[in-house]
Amino acid sequence: MMKQALELALQGALQELLKDHPDAVAPEVQLTRPKIKEHGDYAANVAMPLARVLKKSPQQVAAALLEVVKWPDSVVGADIAGPGFINIRLRQASEAEVLKTIISAAENYGRAAGVDDTGRINLEFVSANPTGPMHVGHGRGAVVGDSLANLLKAVGKNVQREYYINDAGAQVGVLANSVWLRMQELQGEEIDFPDGAYPGEYIVQIAADLLQQHDYQALSAMDAADRAALIGRAAIDANMAMIRDDLQAIGISFDLYFSEQSLHASGRVNELIDKLRSDGVVYTGTLPPPKGKEIEDYTPVEQQLFRTTDFGDDVDRPLAKQDGTATYFAADIAYHYDKHLRGFDRMIDVWGADHGGYVSRVQAAMKALTGRDAQPDVLLVQMVNLTRDGKPVKMSKRAGTFVTLREVVDEVGRDAVRFNFMTRRVESQLDFDLEGAKQKNDENPVYYVQYAHARIAAILRKAEEEGHTLGDPDDVDVSVLTSHEEQRLVAHLLSYPEALQKAAERLEAYRVATFAMRLAADFHSFYHKNRVVTDDVVLTRARMLLIRAVGQVISNALTILGVSAPERM
RNA sequence: GCGUCUGUAGCUCAACCGGAUAGAGCAACGGCCUUCUAAGCCGUAGGUUGCAGGUUCGAUUCCUGCCAGGCGCGCCA
Numbered sequence: 001m002m003k004q005a006l007e008l009a010l011q012g013a014l015q016e017l018l019k020d021h022p023d024a025v026a027p028e029v030q031l032t033r034p035k036i037k038e039h040g041d042y043a044a045n046v047a048m049p050l051a052r053v054l055k056k057s058p059q060q061v062a063a064a065l066l067e068v069v070k071w072p073d074s075v076v077g078a079d080i081a082g083p084g085f086i087n088i089r090l091r092q093a094s095e096a097e098v099l100k101t102i103i104s105a106a107e108n109y110g111r112a113a114g115v116d117d118t119g120r121i122n123l124e125f126v127s128a129n130p131t132g133p134m135h136v137g138h139g140r141g142a143v144v145g146d147s148l149a150n151l152l153k154a155v156g157k158n159v160q161r162e163y164y165i166n167d168a169g170a171q172v173g174v175l176a177n178s179v180w181l182r183m184q185e186l187q188g189e190e191i192d193f194p195d196g197a198y199p200g201e202y203i204v205q206i207a208a209d210l211l212q213q214h215d216y217q218a219l220s221a222m223d224a225a226d227r228a229a230l231i232g233r234a235a236i237d238a239n240m241a242m243i244r245d246d247l248q249a250i251g252i253s254f255d256l257y258f259s260e261q262s263l264h265a266s267g268r269v270n271e272l273i274d275k276l277r278s279d280g281v282v283y284t285g286t287l288p289p290p291k292g293k294e295i296e297d298y299t300p301v302e303q304q305l306f307r308t309t310d311f312g313d314d315v316d317r318p319l320a321k322q323d324g325t326a327t328y329f330a331a332d333i334a335y336h337y338d339k340h341l342r343g344f345d346r347m348i349d350v351w352g353a354d355h356g357g358y359v360s361r362v363q364a365a366m367k368a369l370t371g372r373d374a375q376p377d378v379l380l381v382q383m384v385n386l387t388r389d390g391k392p393v394k395m396s397k398r399a400g401t402f403v404t405l406r407e408v409v410d411e412v413g414r415d416a417v418r419f420n421f422m423t424r425r426v427e428s429q430l431d432f433d434l435e436g437a438k439q440k441n442d443e444n445p446v447y448y449v450q451y452a453h454a455r456i457a458a459i460l461r462k463a464e465e466e467g468h469t470l471g472d473p474d475d476v477d478v479s480v481l482t483s484h485e486e487q488r489l490v491a492h493l494l495s496y497p498e499a500l501q502k503a504a505e506r507l508e509a510y511r512v513a514t515f516a517m518r519l520a521a522d523f524h525s526f527y528h529k530n531r532v533v534t535d536d537v538v539l540t541r542a543r544m545l546l547i548r549a550v551g552q553v554i555s556n557a558l559t560i561l562g563v564s565a566p567e568r569m
Numbered sequence: 570g571c572g573u574c575u576g577u578a579g580c581u582c583a584a585c586c587g588g589a590u591a592g593a594g595c596a597a598c599g600g601c602c603u604u605c606u607a608a609g610c611c612g613u614a615g616g617u618u619g620c621a622g623g624u625u626c627g628a629u630u631c632c633u634g635c636c637a638g639g640c641g642c643g644c645c646a
Contacts, residue, residue: 032585035592045588048626058626082589083626129646166646260646290643291570303644314572314642321644328646356573357641382574383639424582427574429639431581440608443581443595451608462605495585502585514583521593528601528610569608 002095003031003042003498005072006088010044013069017061021053033495037484040078040087041095041491047084058084095487096478098494102549103473110497110556112156119345120158123149124376126247126254126350127164130239131175132200134246137352139405140430141381143421143562145350146252147509148379150560155504160344161254164335167236168260169328174198175239176232182207183231187216206238246406250414251562263334269326272334273304273319281307281368287315306333311364333365340366340374347376348507356380379507382429384421389435412437415563419446422513422561445517446563449554452520454569455527456551460544463533468540476545477538485526486543489550492519496553500560509560516557523550 010029018026027049034043047062054061062080071078077089102109125145128138145161152159178197182204185191193199210231219227240257247253263269276282286300305316306329319330339347351358363375386393386403393403409417416437423445424430440447470476481490496515503511532543555565 030588032588034589035584036589039589043589048588051626085589131646169646171646287643298643301644318644323644325644327644329644332646353574353640355641355646360572380574380640385639428582429575444608445594447608448594451606455606455609457606459605466605499585506586511585517593518583524609525611527605531605533605569606 002072002074002090006042006044006075007031009069009071010046010065010086013065014046014050016068017050017054017064027053033491034087039081039085041090042088044086044088045084047080047086051084062086095494096481096490098490099478099545099549100473100476102493102552103545106552107556107559109552110500111154114156115158116156118157120160120343121152121346121348122160122162122339122342122344123152123348124162124164124339124350125149126243126252127166128243129166129171130236130243131171132198132239133202133404133406134243135402136384136386136405136408136432137381139250139408139417140384140421141350141352142247142252142405143250143418144379144381144426144509147418147422147512147561148348148350148507150562151500151504151509151512154560155500157504160256162339163254163257165236165240165257165259165261166328168264168331172232172236173228175235176228178203179207179210179231179235180227183211183216183219186211202239202242203235206235209238210234246404246409249406249409250418258335260331260335263331263338264326268338269331269334272337273326273330276306276319276368279368281310282319283307283316285316287318306365306368308361308364308368311367313361313364317361317365329361329365332362333369336362336366336376337369340370347374348379349376350379350381353380353382377507379426381426384430384432387431387433390433393434408432408434415450416444416446418561419449419513419563420444422510423517425508425510445513447569449516449520449558450564450566451569452523453551453554453558453565454567456523456547456554457567459527459532459547460551463540463544466533468533468537468544470541470544470548473545476541478542478545480539480542481546483526483530485522485529486546488522489519489526489546492522493549493553496557512557512560516554516561519550519554519557523547523554 007029010031011026014026014029027046029044029046031042031044034040047058047065050061050065051058056064059080062084065086066078066080069078071088074091075088076091079087081087123145125148126134126138126142128134134142149159149161174196175198178199181191181193181197185193186204186207213234214230219230222230244253273282282304284302285305286302287305289298289300301322303318303322304320306319308317309315317329318327320326336347349362359378359380363378366375386408411434420432420437421430436443438444481487499511499515503509503515530543532540532547534540551565558565
């Protein structure tokens, strides 16, 4: 890699300069790609921090560095500019050679050669409760998590996708009761459907299916708890099947669906609480009433508390409810601890912003259990505001009027949903307009990128019709690609592996979408100023190579995002 | 009240873990289709980066305090 070679050269020069200053700390060499063409192909800022150490002006330091530096052959010039930047210019031909690399590597360009051995990563995302269909907010988390998994795999990480099924606790009882009420109703009985029950139409469907499979009289005669268990299990299975189906519709599947109930059933939650107790981080006490919320009948209760405040949390957290069963928190620690025991070196959790208050307690718990290294990295995905023609779509879970992810995908299409969800950082809220996402114009970035890909395919078809063939890329003379637009494209393609690397390091998959949009923009700009198919055979072949490489990289980026790259539009 | 995320052009967002003249799209205005896809391109205009301090050679970026908005804050998951 050119960048590394340059960094090495500068580091060498740095050592040379610092010979007389044995106790000085050498600043890190950082190379950036300047935004402005006149600033060269790479720029280094080392002279500026070094100026302080050597007590000379940055310009003097830069000059001294240039005296001793031994550049690689491809460097044609380096000069000092601005407040002390060293601008480096490379021989152009050496950059355009990347086009040949891209064509031969094809879908592997930008990807790591193999799977690295720096550890296994567990990536948990979606984990929507199996009590109903996924809404749009879940969809954003799903797309973010899935794209991140693709990205991490692309740079060579060993990643497992995991879905945590919250199939335990009181909500299962509520779900079972909701279904049972609908079953009774379908049998013609008068029912009173309470506020707390799940109102959706899917509950009625599950009830109808269950009536097909089970004898209603027999169910009525059953012990209520046994019946609730049976119906609850069946309803959860039905909902999970629906969720998996909906995820399939946007191209997402998991390596493992992990059941919370299995943690309780196998005794691992209780084992974990015992372990914490023997570790001495559990005590019996009462919590102060919560702030900022009016609670009329707050009564302090003695309970088992996990001393999470010793590990960075705000208050200690209860492990067991008053009825003696474990809290959700206790099960979740057991779950994260289980991931640790399964040998994952790193955990990443993608959660909705409404779980933000939960991060510090889980991290505190994992710190207590395993030490700092096994704390999960938590990505909090902010809300999605669904609009139609700019007006908010009213959603009420209680009234059963929330828009499901499936409805949105069916209406606007998988590609538009996936790409639009990836155009912003997870920290910022996302406005998603149903009409805007369907429009096939500039307002919709997914078409902008896909259009570039389809346009490239069309040009290549045209070129072949005209009798041009690319042939062996190694025989193409890329030195004729000298226009401003061509050089921009080459530089852009060259930076793709670095862009992936950076995005992966920061767990910011949206950067891949940004990259694709910028590359598409550079291509469209090139297209309008340069003709690919001409009478000049040498130039035509060089440009065919160039746009094929552009199309390949757009396709590779879109693949990471789970978006298709069409040949025609 | 506490925690957390956000605040950049009229609107929606970028700005490469402190760097050079803060960039795109939409909306506005003016151009470009008898030649490879106009789902596109070129140009003009638009900014005290919420406010006030601080650290630094240098701050949209880091720190502190305010202001505004989102999310959350008993054994619900």
